Each structure stands twice: as C-alpha cells, then as structure tokens.
Amino acid sequence: MSTPRYSIPGSAPSVPPRDPEGPGAAIAQAPDAMERARSVAAVLAESQVEQVLADLDRDLVGLAPVKQRIRDIAALLVIDKLRMNLGLQAETPSMHMSFTGNPGTGKTTVALRMAEILHRLGYVRKGHLVAVTRDDLVGQYIGHTAPKTKEVLKKAMGGVLFIDEAYYLYRPENERDYGQEAIEILLQVMENQRDDLVVILAGYKDRMETFFRSNPGLSSRIAHHLDFPDYSVDELQQIAERMLAQRHYRFGAGAREIFHQYLERRIQQPHFANARSVRNALDRARLRQASRLFAERDRELGRDDLTTLLPADLLASRVFAEGSAGEATP
Amino acid sequence: MITNPTGRITQGQFSFLPDLTDDEITAQIEYGLRKGYAWSVEYTDDPHPRNTYWDMFGMPMFDLRDAAGVMQELRECRKTFQGHYIRMVAFDSTRGIESITMSFIVNRPPTEPGFGLERQEAEGRTLRYTVKSYATDRPENERYS
Amino acid sequence: MSATDIHAEATKITDAKQRYKAGVLKYRQMGYWQPDYVPRDTDVLCLFRITPQEGVDPVEAAAAVAGESSTATWTVVWTDRLTACDSYRAKAYRVEPVPGTAGQYFAWVAYDLILFEEGSIANMTASLIGNVFSFKPLKAARLEDIRIPVAYVKTFKGPPTGLIVERERLDKFGRPLLGATTKPKLGLSGRNYGRVVYEGLKGGLDFMKDDENINSQPFMHWRDRFLYVMDAVNKASAATGEVKGSYLNVTAATMEDMYERAEFAKELGSVIVMIDLVIGYTAIQSMSNWARKNDMILHLHRAGHGTYTRQKNHGVSFRVIAKWMRLAGVDHIHAGTAVGKLEGDPLTVQGYYNVCRESYNPVDLPRGIFFEQDWADLKKVMPVASGGIHAGQMHQLIDLFGDDVVLQFGGGTIGHPAGIQAGAVANRVALEAMVKARNEGRDIRQEGPEILKRAAQFCTPLKQALDTWGEITFNYAPTDTSDFATTPSVA
Numbered sequence: 016m017s018t019p020r021y022s023i024p025g026s027a028p029s030v031p032p033r034d035p036e037g038p039g040a041a042i043a044q045a046p047d048a049m050e051r052a053r054s055v056a057a058v059l060a061e062s063q064v065e066q067v068l069a070d071l072d073r074d075l076v077g078l079a080p081v082k083q084r085i086r087d088i089a090a091l092l093v094i095d096k097l098r099m100n101l102g103l104q105a106e107t108p109s110m111h112m113s114f115t116g117n118p119g120t121g122k123t124t125v126a127l128r129m130a131e132i133l134h135r136l137g138y139v140r141k142g143h144l145v146a147v148t149r150d151d152l153v154g155q156y157i158g159h160t161a162p163k164t165k166e167v168l169k170k171a172m173g174g175v176l177f178i179d180e181a182y183y184l185y186r187p188e189n190e191r192d193y194g195q196e197a198i199e200i201l202l203q204v205m206e207n208q209r210d211d212l213v214v215i216l217a218g219y220k221d222r223m224e225t226f227f228r229s230n231p232g233l234s235s236r237i238a239h240h241l242d243f244p245d246y247s248v249d250e251l252q253q254i255a256e257r258m259l260a261q262r263h264y265r266f267g268a269g270a271r272e273i274f275h276q277y278l279e280r281r282i283q284q285p286h287f288a289n290a291r292s293v294r295n296a297l298d299r300a301r302l303r304q305a306s307r308l309f310a311e312r313d314r315e316l317g318r319d320d321l322t323t324l325l326p327a328d329l330l331a332s333r334v335f336a337e338g339s340a341g342e343a344t345p
Numbered sequence: 346m347i348t349n350p351t352g353r354i355t356q357g358q359f360s361f362l363p364d365l366t367d368d369e370i371t372a373q374i375e376y377g378l379r380k381g382y383a384w385s386v387e388y389t390d391d392p393h394p395r396n397t398y399w400d401m402f403g404m405p406m407f408d409l410r411d412a413a414g415v416m417q418e419l420r421e422c423r424k425t426f427q428g429h430y431i432r433m434v435a436f437d438s439t440r441g442i443e444s445i446t447m448s449f450i451v452n453r454p455p456t457e458p459g460f461g462l463e464r465q466e467a468e469g470r471t472l473r474y475t476v477k478s479y480a481t482d483r484p485e486n487e488r489y490s
Numbered sequence: 491m492s493a494t495d496i497h498a499e500a501t502k503i504t505d506a507k508q509r510y511k512a513g514v515l516k517y518r519q520m521g522y523w524q525p526d527y528v529p530r531d532t533d534v535l536c537l538f539r540i541t542p543q544e545g546v547d548p549v550e551a552a553a554a555v556a557g558e559s560s561t562a563t564w565t566v567v568w569t570d571r572l573t574a575c576d577s578y579r580a581k582a583y584r585v586e587p588v589p590g591t592a593g594q595y596f597a598w599v600a601y602d603l604i605l606f607e608e609g610s611i612a613n614m615t616a617s618l619i620g621n622v623f624s625f626k627p628l629k630a631a632r633l634e635d636i637r638i639p640v641a642y643v644k645t646f647k648g649p650p651t652g653l654i655v656e657r658e659r660l661d662k663f664g665r666p667l668l669g670a671t672t673k674p675k676l677g678l679s680g681r682n683y684g685r686v687v688y689e690g691l692k693g694g695l696d697f698m699k700d701d702e703n704i705n706s707q708p709f710m711h712w713r714d715r716f717l718y719v720m721d722a723v724n725k726a727s728a729a730t731g732e733v734k735g736s737y738l739n740v741t742a743a744t745m746e747d748m749y750e751r752a753e754f755a756k757e758l759g760s761v762i763v764m765i766d767l768v769i770g771y772t773a774i775q776s777m778s779n780w781a782r783k784n785d786m787i788l789h790l791h792r793a794g795h796g797t798y799t800r801q802k803n804h805g806v807s808f809r810v811i812a813k814w815m816r817l818a819g820v821d822h823i824h825a826g827t828a829v830g831k832l833e834g835d836p837l838t839v840q841g842y843y844n845v846c847r848e849s850y851n852p853v854d855l856p857r858g859i860f861f862e863q864d865w866a867d868l869k870k871v872m873p874v875a876s877g878g879i880h881a882g883q884m885h886q887l888i889d890l891f892g893d894d895v896v897l898q899f900g901g902g903t904i905g906h907p908a909g910i911q912a913g914a915v916a917n918r919v920a921l922e923a924m925v926k927a928r929n930e931g932r933d934i935r936q937e938g939p940e941i942l943k944r945a946a947q948f949c950t951p952l953k954q955a956l957d958t959w960g961e962i963t964f965n966y967a968p969t970d971t972s973d974f975a976t977t978p979s980v981a
Contacts, residue, residue, distance in 0.1 A: 019351035173411025211413035354731035376929035447664035
C-alpha cells in the first residue's frame with residue numbers, strides 16, 4: 016500500500032481525487048541555473064570554479080604539469096556538464112583519479128582543491144575530503160574489514176575519498192590478506208555509486224604502477240592519472256619563504272643563501288620528502304634560534320630578534336657536517 | 346485489517362502521507378544531517394505501540410556528510426527484511442536534548458493486520474487493557490508472509 | 491521627565507542615629523534606592539512597570555516598590571537594628587521611562603537570595619507580588635520580567651517529565667503533537683464524552699483534552715468520565731498502533747480530592763493528568779511531586795491568568811508566570827497561539843515559548859525578555875497552542891513555534907463537516923505535509939497555502955477543512971506587546 020485511504024465509513028467519499036503528479040511531486044524542483052546552462056561562460060559563472068583554479072595557481076608553488084592537468088580536467092567537466100544538460104550524455108563520467116609522486120609534493124593539498132572543484136561543478140554534492148590509509152579500511156580479523164570499509168565509504172559519500180599509499184591495500188605475499196576484501200568493496204562503489212563519491216588513490220609512482228598492474232579492475236576505473244614531480248631547489252626555496260612568512264619569521268642577512276645551499280645538499284640525501292622536509296628543516300632552525308635567544312637572558316628582544324633566522328641557525332644542521340651521508344634529521 | 350482512516354499503523358512523522366519515495370526520504374535525511382543528527386535504520390515485525398526497541402540494522406551512523414550512505418543502509422535493510430516495518434531514526438546529541446529528534450516509517454509489510462484490545466474486568470467498573478498484535482501469534486520472521 | 495533627571499543620586503541616610511529616629515522617612519532615604527548597586531549573580535532581579543500617582547517622584551515610587559516587596563513597612567522600626575537589615579532590603583537600582591508611554595516607568599529591583607525559601611513559588615510570590623500591587627502611591631504596577639539566579643533555580647525540581655522524556659514516552663518525534671479539547675465543554679454525559687475522545691484519537695490526534703471547567707458536575711461524575719475516556723484512549727491506541735492520551739482534569743476542591751482523582755487516572759493507565767492554574771501555586775507544586783513519583787505527564791491549563799496578565803499597566807506578565815511554572819514543575823502549559831482567537835502578539839508569544847523550551851534565554855527585547863536566564867539544565871516545558879486555530883493556519887503555527895508544541899484544534903477538529911475523525915485526519919495530514927515540506931527546504935511561510943492545497947488534492951477531509959475555515963482569521967490589535975526602544979548599536 017502506498018497511499019493512506021482516508022476513508023471513514025459512512026462519511027467522506029471513499030475514493031479521494033488522486034494527486035495528478037503523484038506523491039513524489041512534492042520535492043520535484045525546477046531545474047537550477049546550472050542545469051539550464053548552455054554555454055561555458057554560464058557554467059563558469061554559476062559554479063564559480065575559476066576562482067578555485069586561480070587560488071590553486073596562486074597558493075601552490077610550481078607543479079606546472081599538475082595545474083595544467085587540472086585545468087584540462089575542469090574543461091572536460093564543464094563540457095560534460097553542457098552535454099548532460101542537452102541530453103547528449105546521461106551518465107556521470109567516472110571521476111576517480113590517481114595522484115602519484117614522492118612525499119611532500121602536494122598531493123593532499125591538491126586533492127582538497129579537487130574536491131572543491133568537483134563540488135562547484137556539481138560532480139559531488141558536499142565537497143568534503145576524507146583522507147585515509149590502509150589501517151582505516153582493513154580490519155584485523157574475519158568480518159572486520161567490510162564494516163570498516165563501508166563506514167569510511169559512508170562518511171566520504173558526497174565528497175572525495177583520498178586513500179594515501181593505496182598499494183598497501185594489496186599484499187600479494189599474503190593470499191589471505193583482508194586488504195583484498197576492502198579493494199572489492201571499493202571497486203563496487205567506484206563502479207555503481209559514481210554520483211555519490213570520487214576516489215583518489217595516491218602514493219609513490221613506481222609502487223602505484225605495480226599496484227595497478229596487479230589490480231586491473233581498479234586501474235580501469237581510474238579516469239585521470241596525475242603525476243606530481245619533485246620540486247626544484249628554487250621552488251623549495253620559495254615554499255620555505257612562504258612557510259616562514261605565514262608564521263612571522265624571515266631569513267636574516269645571508270641566511271637565504273645558506274638555506275639554498277642546504278637544499279642543494281639535502282635533496283641529494285635519502286628520505287628527502289620535498290615540502291615536508293622543508294617544513295622539518297625550518298622547524299629545527301626555529302628550535303636553534305630559540306636556544307640562541309634563550310642563552311642571552313638579559314638582552315631585550317625586539318621584533319627583529321624574534322622573527323629572524325640567522326645563518327648560524329641553519330649551519331648547525333648535520334647536512335653541513337663534513338662527510339655527512341645519512342639522513343639529516345636532527 | 347486496520348480500521349483507522351489511513352488503513353495502516355500511524356506511528357512516526359509521515360504515516361498520514363503517501364509513502365515517501367527514495368528522493369523524499371533522502372531529503373529528510375539531508376535535513377537531519379544538516380542539523381548534525383546521526384541516523385539509524387531500525388526494523389521490526391512487532392510494531393506494538395510500546396515496543397520501544399526495534400532492532401538496529403547496524404549502529405547509528407555518526408559523522409556522515411551525505412544521505413547516500415544512509416540510503417545504502419536502508420536499501421540493504423529492505424533487501425534483508427522485505428516484509429518488516431522499517432523506520433529511520435535520527436539522534437541529536439546536543440546537551441539538554443540527547444534523544445531522538447526524527448522518526449518515520451519507510452517500509453511496511455504488504456498487509457497490516459493491526460491490533461486487538463483485550464479487556465479484563467476489575468473491581469468497580471475498572472477495566473485493564475492489553476493491546477495485542479494479531480501478527481505476534483506467529484513466530485518471529487513469519488509474521489507477515 | 492528625562493532619563494537623566496531620574497538617575498538621581500543615592501540619598502540613603504548613612505548616619506544610624508538619623509536613619510532610625512522614630513517617624514516616617516522616604517523609601518529612598520531608607521536605602522531602597524541604590525543607583526550604583528551592581529546586581530550579584532545570586533540576586534533575584536525583577537523588572538516592574540510602575541505608574542506613580544500624580545506628583546509622586548518615579549525614583550521614590552521605585553524605592554517604595556523595592557521596600558514594600560521586601561522588608562519595609564510604612565514607618566521606621568528600631569527592630570531593624572537587630573538584623574543585618576541591609577541584606578534584606580531590596581534595592582531599586584535603575585529607573586527609566588517606558589518608551590512611548592507617558593507616566594509609566596520601568597524599575598529594576600534586586601533581591602538578595604536570603605529573602606526566599608528554597609523551592610517555594612508561594613514564598614517567592616508572597617514577596618514579589620504580595621502587598622506591593624495594592625500600594626496607594628502607585629496607580630498601577632506590573633511585574634514584567636524576572637531573573638531567577640541559578641542558585642535559586644537549582645532548589646526547584648522543575649517539570650516532572652519534561653518535553654524530551656514526554657516524546658520518548660509517547661514515541662512521537664520531529665513534529666508538533668496534535669490535540670483537541672472535547673466540545674461542548676459542558677453537558678456531555680460520560681458515555682457521549684468518551685465518544686468524542688475516541689473519534690478524535692482514532693482519526694489521528696495524539697491527545698484529547700478535558701476543558702478547564704470539566705471537573706465533576708451533575709451531568710458527568712469524574713469517575714464516569716475517566717472510565718469512558720480511558721476505554722476510548724485504549725481502543726484508539728489499538729486501532730492506530732500509536733500511544734494516545736487524554737488529559738484527565740483532576741482539578742478539585744481540595745488536595746485530597748485531587749490526589750484521589752489522580753490516583754484513579756494512574757490506575758486506569760493514563761499517561762497524563764491535568765490541573766488548572768486556579769488551584770494555586772502550592773497545589774501545583776504538590777501535584778508536580780505526585781506526577782514525578784508516578785511517571786505522569788502534568789498538563790497545566792492557565793485558567794484565570796487573563797485576569798492579571800492581559801493589561802499592560804497592571805498585573806503580572808505571562809512570561810513571569812511561565813517562568814514560575816517551569817520552576818514549580820509542569821510538563822505542559824498553555825502559552826498562546828498568536829494566530830488564534832485568544833490574546834497574543836506573535837513576538838511576545840514566542841518569548842513565552844522560549845522561556846518554556848530553551849536552556850538559556852538571552853536578553854530579547856522584541857520578545858519581551860529583559861533578563862538573561864540560565865535554566866541550569868532544568869527540564870523543558872512543552873507549550874500548548876490552543877484556542878481558535880485550524881488546519882489552514884498550519885504553516886503559520888509551525889513557522890512561529892517549531893516542533894516542540896502541542897497544537898490543539900478543538901472546534902477545528904470536532905466542527906469538521908464530515909465528522910470528528912475527518913477533522914483529525916485533516917489536521918494530521920496538514921501537519922505532516924507541512925513538516926515534510928519544511929524539512930525539504932521549502933519556505934513554508936510563503937508557500938504554506940500552496941502546500942496545503944496540494945496535500946488537500948489527495949486528502950478529501952483536508953480539502954473540506956480548508957473550504958470551511960480556510961479564510962478565518964482573528965486579527966485584533968493585541969493589548970500586550972513589548973515596549974522597548976531600539977538603541978543604536980555601538981559597533
């Protein structure tokens with residue numbers, strides 16, 4: 016039974032007039048401006064997506080190829096939107112992506128912006144980003160994985176699910192690994208609920224390639240592969256200056272050049288993690304600055320003293336130590 | 346056969362309206378999510394007015410942003426318990442509320458036999474009343490088939 | 491007189507020999523006017539609207555109100571000196587002309603907590619509205635608002651059930667509750683009366699209700715009413731699968747009678763009993779204790795309040811009564827409809843609802859709330875909108891009052907051309923359609939009539955109700971509105 020009868024024996028007429036448009040008509044809404052759009056300009060004006068692209072350009076140092084790919088994808092999304100509006104395309108195109116690159120190359124940051132772009136163009140409803148790793152998806156015992164994965168998927172619906180180091184889901188050396196179960200559930204949702212969420216798989220380029228080769232099902236559902244290059248020394252220097260400015264620090268006389276030298280040495284060493292290593296190096300420099308100032312108990316410290324990193328704060332790094340070979344951490 | 350004007354059990358927020366479509370259910374869930382509620386799917390084959398604890402189809406869903414996840418649970422519950430009553434329940438954890446804030450039926454058995462009223466005469470002209478579901482004479486899971 | 495003139499210096503006589511010389515002093519000289527007093531967090535604060543007699547200085551009038559509602563008598567008494575009398579004096583600390591009303595003044599008075607017995611509305615009101623309202627130098631006085639300090643709030647047990655637990659017991663969430671008062675008020679036999687209850691509940695209402703003056707008259711003895719009504723309630727519950735209730739009015743001549751009736755209601759399995767405001771504050775608190783002990787929802791009809799709440803210049807504002815009743819402990823209180831047949835400016839009525847339902851009331855002058863009030867987690871009272879409302883106003887009612895309210899359509903149910911069940915169906919369909927539309931994001935204030943019309947297309951009883959009452963409104967100028975001047979904001 017789908018409709019109450021409202022029949023009261025002996026009183027009101029027992030067959031009420033039917034609602035001509037059916038019960039569901041109550042929330043059928045007029046097509047919004049986005050659905051009426053017929054030109055690129057109209058979609059851009061309605062979605063305000065250009066603002067996000069401009070912010071991306073301005074806020075992120077380097078990454079030229081990534082930025083170009085995002086512009087291309089945005090263009091495709093706008094055109095697809097127009098095609099859907101004219102009925103040339105019924106289905107939402109697959110939007111799942113892979114972000115490959117070394118650590119600290121901006122994958123998470125770009126994923127956040129991508130979620131915003133997809134949201135503004137109407138490809139995801141809410142535009143939030145849920146970032147997870149294997150531990151969030153895969154359980155410890157039988158029957159644990161499915162509810163865990165489903166719970167994460169439910170939280171991500173309406174937005175973007177970002178799986179960092181996705182290849183850890185697949186452990187060929189252990190054939191009873193629960194990761195396989197998570198991958199299968201993921202595959203189902205990626206295929207059947209394209210309207211509900213977009214999945215971004217991220218990690219090192221080579222390991223992702225191996226992962227995709229062993230999981231062709233996943234690979235075939237990825238529409239866009241974005242490769243994040245390492246930053247050049249100049250770009251890293253620029254990133255460092257922005258990080259310092261945000262926290263009200265700056266390089267003092269000669270320190271900028273020393274930091275440049277530091278970067279040139281550091282990128283040669285193992286475990287280099289691009290922007291993340293820059294942040295760590297600056298954090299250690301701040302520690303040394305603090306110790307230096309702490310030692311001068313009676314000195315009155317002005318704005319300049321408190322904001323300036325001196326060459327000495329950088330030169331104490333092990334990276335500059337004679338014959339240093341290992342990781343530079345403290 | 347239930348004889349009230351709707352011909353069915355009228356618990357919940359929307360029993361007097363035509364059954365909500367999935368789009369309409371989604372809209373209600375979105376409303377709850379915007380208010381910060383956690384949704385839960387519950388089912389029963391014993392819809393006695395004082396049967397407080399319907400069975401939970403999974404735990405209440407916290408921290409969801411979109412109705413799609415809730416709808417997915419509802420679809421699975423409907424698949425598993427086709428002939429049962431299913432209701433959507435929203436919880437608000439705000440201090441001073443900390444209770445259910447929405448509740449509506451989204452699935453019913455094909456026929457609803459309803460309830461009988463048993464009267465037991467007591468002293469004076471007092472009566473003791475028992476509301477009894479016709480369906481619960483049969484064992485669980487066989488009540489509405 | 492301008493505001494600056496009023497803010498006179500403190501004229502308290504500090505020299506003890508002068509102060510306690512036998513004779514008559516001005517109240518302000520006795521220490522009841524303290525313009526520099528900073529109210530303490532534990533003080534009870536009152537805002538009075540006073541109309542001094544011709545020639546009486548407003549500051550002196552305010553000091554007199556403070557005096558007469560606390561320790562003062564008309565003359566100086568030396569026995570004051572045996573006490574820490576400064577504590578016991580209420581302090582008028584601010585006086586301002588009422589915006590736009592010549593001859594009336596707002597007077598703010600602070601009372602130390604020691605003046606009041608814990609958990610007693612009778613004691614609080616004996617001070618605050620005891621003698622002072624008959625005081626000759628005032629033409630009129632009105633208690634506009636009150637701030638009860640948290641320290642005092644915590645001595646009251648508050649509503650026995652509260653609106654959250656009430657919903658849990660009734661298993662009804664996310665929509666206003668629906669009720670109707672059984673009509674005609676007087677003359678139905680118990681058997682006929684139960685018929686109306688059964689029809690209304692089976693048709694879709696959550697509650698039926700005794701009227702305030704249905705007690706135990708010759709045409710219907712109370713036991714008879716209770717027995718027939720409970721048969722109707724249980725039958726309707728079985729017919730719908732819902733928990734149903736009917737407010738059984740236990741108002742009677744003595745507490746013993748009321749307890750007897752309440753016990754019988756409990757024995758029969760009723761979820762709710764009802765009392766009238768006219769039984770008095772002490773009886774209300776006693777019935778609240780009884781209801782708490784017996785898991786019963788306590789419905790209060792505000793019978794009689796109009797005699798002292800309605801006129802703006804004299805009496806007690808209903809928002810103060812509502813605050814007292816939340817402390818005293820009732821679960822339902824009639825708080826106005828704004829759109830129905832009974833008095834009520836929409837904003838002012840919303841102010842009453844906020845007093846009943848919020849955990850904390852900020853100052854809200856347009857709604858007549860002059861003080862912040864922290865309710866210290868005291869349970870919430872479910873307001874009842876009753877009197878001359880019908881299904882065609884559903885969008886206005888839900889827009890004004892939200893979900894936590896009982897909407898009582900008496901005539902609007904029982905007077906339906908196709909019968910009581912049809913009337914109940916019309917109201918329930920209108921209610922559910924409106925709640926659904928609001929949740930879907932529709933602007934119900936604007937689109938309400940359209941939403942109702944659409945719902946009526948699949949529900950004949952609603953169509954008949956709209957055809958019968960759709961156009962009926964009660965548009966009279968309200969007598970009780972909030973007086974406040976919008977001061978330019980500093981920012």
